[in-house]
Amino acid sequence: MFPNIKIQIFRKGIHQNQLARKLGMDETLLSRIIGGYREPSEAQRKQLAEYLQASEQWLFDKSEPTEPSEFVAKMEPRPRSGDDTI
Secondary structure, eight states: OOHHHHHHHHHHTOOHHHHHHHHTOOHHHHHHHHHTSSOOOHHHHHHHHHHHTSOHHHHTOOSSOSSHHHHHHHHSOOOOTTOOOO
């Protein structure tokens, strides 16, 4: 799995399917690359890094996300007004 790609997609404020369309890539292929089920070609790596404005090395690091607390904090649902439960 390439969690940093997910982080960068989130930072760009786009959805995975939008990214696939912009890059002319099949949505399933992009999903498999991000999930670690398919190794991207050199051209795909460069294309993703360029569009997402991040280094290839960082994007394709298979370790845990670099900034998990930042990523999780943005993804957690916020309590609605008048809602005391978390």
